[in-house]
Amino acid sequence: MDPVSTASLEVSGLAFAYPDGHQALFGVDFSIARGERVALLGPNGAGKTTLVLHLNGILTGGTGTVRVAGLEVGKRHMAEIRRRVGIVFQDPDDQLFMPTVREDVAFGPAAAGLKGAELEQRVDRALGRVGMAEFKDRPPHHLSFGQRRRVAVATVLAMEPEILVLDEPSSNLDPASRRELADILRSLDVTVLMVTHDLPYALELCPRSLVLSDGVIAADGATAELLADDELMRAHRLELPYGFDPRSVPAAPGRS
C-alpha cells in the first residue's frame, strides 16, 4: 500500500441511529492523511462519540462507509481494523478492565497472539512511552485519574496502531497531567484523531480541525483559523475559555 496516496482514515456519507430511535449522525464525510494530527471539535451531543465508535466497526448498520488505510470497516477485516485503529475511551475505568496494569496493557497484544518475552517487551515499551513503567503491577483503581488515562493510552499503543483515536483526552485532568499527556501525544509518530471540546488543547496539538455539529461536518480547516472565526464558533456552540485568544498563541507545529 502506498503510504502517500492512502489516507489513514476516510469517512463518507456516514449516518446512524441508535435502536432507541435517536439519530446521531446525518451523513459525515472527511479524510485524514497518514501522520496528520487532527482535532474533531463539537459541542456535547454533536455525535462525536458515535462517530468514534464507527471507526473500528463497533457501531455499524447505518449507511455510508469508513476506510482505515484503504481497508473498508466491515465484518471481513474486523480483527485487522481493530488492531489498526486504537481508541482511547473517555473513561479510563472502562478501558482498564483487567486486574493489573501489566495485564491490561498485555491484553490487546495477547489477544493478537503474542506470548512470553515478546509480549513482556511490548508491554514494557508501551508503558515506557507514557512514563508509567514503574506502575506495572498496580491494580488500575489504585492510580490517579491522570495516571489511568496514560495507562489507557499505553494499552492502545501496545497494539501498534495505524491511527490513534482519543475521546476527550483532556477531560478531568489537572493542568500538570494535561501537559504531560500533551507531551506524550506530541512524541508519538502515529496518525492522531483527537475528539474534544477543549479548544486550547486542540490548538496546542492539532494543526487541522473538523467541526462536527448536529451529526454533520460543519467545517474543516486549520485549527487556528477555525477558532478565530467567531461566527462559526458561535453557530456551533463552541466557546473559547475566558481570556483565550487563538490569534495570540502560536499554532501547533505541523509534523516535521
Next chain:
Amino acid sequence: MHAPDGFINAPVSAAAGLAAAGAIAVSLRGARRELGGTSRSSAAGSGGERTAPLAGLVAAFIFAVQMLNFPVGAGTSGHLLGGALAAILVGPYTGVLCVSVVLLMQAVLFADGGLTALGVNITTMAITTTIVAYALFRGLVKVLPRTRRSVTAAAFVAALVSVPASAVVFTLLYAVGGTTDVSLGKVATAMVGVHVLIGVGEAVITALTVGAVVAVRPDLVHGARGLRQRLKLRVNGELVDAPATSEPEPVPVAARSRRTVWITGLVTSLVLAGFVSFYASANPDGLEKVATDHGIDQKAEEHALADSPLADYGVEDVDDARLSGGLAGVIGVGVTVVAGSGVFWVVRRRRTDDRRTAAEADSGSPTDVGV
C-alpha cells in the same frame, strides 16, 4: 440466608452442587444468547463475547445493590436479594449466572456461606428465585395488557413469589439432608412465613426498581422486550429505512420455544416438589396426631416408616443417617437425570455453534459468533 457448612449433610450438599453445576452450565450457554444484542451497540459484535463484561457488570451491580439499605423503620432495614430483579432485567440465564457468581465470590472472599453449602445456596438463592420469578413475570406480562404498569405489577408478583419459593426449596433440601430432626412442618412454617415477609419487601423494591428502569431505558429490560419500533434514518434531510441488518435479531423462534419447554419443565418440577414437600411435611404430622389420639401409634409408626421415608423424622440417629442417605440417593438420581439432559443439551448446542463458527471462519468474520 447463606447456609454455612454442616447445615445440610454431605450427600445432599453434593447433589445440590451437581444440580447447581448443571444449571450453571446451561445458563452459560443461554446467557450468550440473552446478551447477544440488546441495546445501543446492537449491531456491534453480536454474539457470545458480550457475555463476560455485561454479566460481570450486572453481577457487580447485584453485589452493590445488596448493600443498599431500605429502611423499614424503627432502626431496622432490609435489602434486596436480587434474584428476581436480575432475572427480569437481564433474563433468567444471565440472572442465574450473576447471582451464582456473587454467591461464589461471597463464599471465597468473605467466608459468607460455606464452601460445601455453595451448591445448596446457589440452588435456593440463584436458581430457584431467578427461574420462578422469570416464569411468573413472563406469564403475567403475556396475560396483562401491554403497558408499563403491568410490567411493574408483574415484577411485583414475580419477586413476591420468588422468595418464599426459595424458602420452600431450602426446606425441601433440609427435609432430605437436614442435620437436625426438626419437624418439617415447623421448618416449613418458619421458613416460608419469614420469607413471605421478606418477599413483600423484595417485591416492592424490585417492582419500583424495574419501574424506574422501564421509564428510562425500556430496551434494557429483558423481560419486556419486543416493544420496539422500526428505525428511520434521516440522511441529509431525507428519511431512509435503516438496513434490516441493524435490527438486533430477537431470540430465534426455535430457541425461544426450547427455552419455554425448559422453563416450564423446571417450574413444574419445582411446584410439584414444593407441593410434595408440604404434603409430606404436614400430612404425616396430622396422621401421627390422629394416630396417637386413637392409640394406634406403635403400628402406625412402622407402617409410615415403610411406606414414606419422610413420614417420620423423629427416629434415631443411625437410622436417620441411613435414611437420609437413601433419600439423597433418590434425589441424586433425579439430579443426575437433570444434569445429564443439561449436558446433552449443551453438547448439542455446542455442536451447532461449532458448525456455525466454522462457517464464519470460512467467510472470514471472526467477530460474529452466533446470535
Next chain:
Amino acid sequence: MGAGHAHKLYRHGHSPVHALPPHTKLAAVLAFVVVVVSTPREAMWAFAAYAGLLGLVAYTARVPAGFLLKRLLIEVPFVAFAVLLPFVAEGERVGVLGLSLSVNGLWGAWNVLAKGTLGVAASVLLASTTELRELLLGLERLRLPPLLVQIASFMVRYGDVITDEMRRMRIARESRGFEARGVRHWGVLAKSAGALFIRSYERGERVHLAMVSRGYAGSMPVIDEVTASRAQWSYALALPCAALVVCLLGWTL
C-alpha cells in the same frame, strides 16, 4: 504477581501459606471442609483435632487469632438458629436448668455450630492468605468454566467502581436534604437502584467496546499461568489428609 489486589480479608505476608499456589490452597480448603462435614457429630474430639489443625495453619500463616475470631462473627445468624434447635427439635428430651431440651436438637445445634465454625475459619484462612487476583487464577486453574471466571473477575474489578457510584448517589441525595427514613422513601431509593443498573449495564457495554477494540473475540488471552510443583501440592494437601485420618478415626472409634 507483585502487589495485586487487596481485598477486605487479605493480609499481606510472606509466610509459606501465602506462597502456595492458589489452586492448591483452594483444593485443600474444599477437601478439608468436605471431610469436616462428613464427620459424625458424636466424635467431639475430632472437631477439636480439626480446630487444632486449623490453628496450626493459622500459626504458619501468621494470621493472628483475634483476626480469625472477629471474622467468625459472620456466623451469628446461624448461632441464633442453633440456639433455637434444642427447643424445637423432636425426640427424647432432657431437663437442663429447668428447661426441657431435645437431645437431638442439642446434637443438631452442636453439629451446625462446630461444622459451620470450622468451615468459616478455613475459608477465612484461605481468603486472608490469598490475593484476589490469585484466587481467580486458582479458580480458573481448577477448571471452573472460563466464562464464569471472567464474569467473576469483572465483578471483582468493577465491584468497587459501582459501590463508589452508589455512594456518590447517596451523597447527592443527602446533599439535597433527602434522608431515607422509612418505607415511604423506598421509591427514591429504588430509582437510585434503577439508575445504578442502567449505569452498570452501560458501563458493561463500554467495557465490552474497549475489549473488542483491542481484539477480544470471546476468550481471554492467557497472560499468566499458575503452576504448582508436586511438593507444593503435597504441602497444601497435608491439611485435608490429616483431617481425613481424624475423620476415619471418628467413624471407627
